[in-house]
Amino acid sequence: MLGKKILSSATTEETEQIGRALAEELLQSGKKSAFIALYGDLGVGKTAFTRGFVSAICPAARVKSPTYTVVNEYRGGILPVFHFDMYRIDGEDDLYSTGFYDYLDSGYLLSEWSENIPFALPKERIAVTIEKSGVDTRRITLEAFE
Template structure:
């Protein structure tokens, strides 16, 4: 499934819609170039989950936890693990916890990911800095259902 958004606000709105269907142990992988809107998308997810705290990129902390929403949100930026992987981070504990895990730059920890997840690709438009193509690629029945539910909202 694919969406075109014209600006950051529409990116957040799409993520807010997705948030209403999320369940504990859902794993979302956000892939896109620097500045593609991965953290903006996560801000929308947080808002949709009822999290009021300001969501910041976890680039230097690797993982930020937000506990106060309908579900906890575990926001991971594993870009800095390009050379080492995530074996020592305990990612599996987050994936099996009671919240939603969002992983930016997931290709750097591919061997540590669960078998099922929702890959969300954010692609910049070469002619318009604000416009994005957002592609949802489900892996597994849970995420196929999730994407179908999201498609029924629009």
Template sequence: MHNPDVTAVFELPDEAATQAVGEKLAPALKPGMVVFLEGDLGVGKTTLSRALIQALGHAGPVKSPTYSLVEVYVISSLYLYHFDFYRFESPEEFLDAGFDEYFNDAALCLVEWPERAQGCLPPADLRLRLYHAGVGRVLEAVADSPEGQACLDALIPAMGAANS
């Protein structure tokens, strides 16, 4: 049984399906948006992020920001910040690092482990929750703003998701 606030559910039987979500979601994302990527270790948050960043036009490698906390990508005129707060001991580390300055109308922010900076982060436009499901994954997508809903409105027909 899925949560009632879930806008769409995507079955992801393999890594290629996870990559397809990133590729199909990328064109709908706009500067000023915040996307949370939630889920346990190894569910595909970085895989989805990598596919999304490459689909936006980044040609080089896409590293996990687990140790650096943030990786910065400038793609045409878009500033994309990929955060990973797994190593945070407390949410205040977000403010101490000055990361609040990265969240602005000109930037697209992807945030892995947003719960580790809870109370300090701006609200998400889109929350992507990944879960293990047998050998595959399930992605529950939640739109928390009109911009997030517009992304899902573009993604749902492209992926054949089941609306909740």
């Protein structure tokens, strides 16, 4: 993915579809690893986006929020997908203790609450910011950094 895109979503399924489309684009580009930094408040749709993303790579997976486990791994698909939730991460040592650095570059990694890990973001990444624009509508900004 190059540059910046601003999309809108009116339903949960549309947000999932935007996640699925990003995964398909990454697969088609031949990338074996990628870092997707998710931003946005509680309940905005970060996990919904991730569910759609994972469905393109590992259709059998049941995506659930990794809030308590910090990371969920989906390995049965085309590539490994690692789904982190950084909500409870407090600083570099805490992040290190999750094994985060061992997961980088070994598949597609999605990170909810990337606000909490600015010090650990790879230079090459895709930032996905989800904002509420109404009860069920969302503004989704995708931006590639290299």
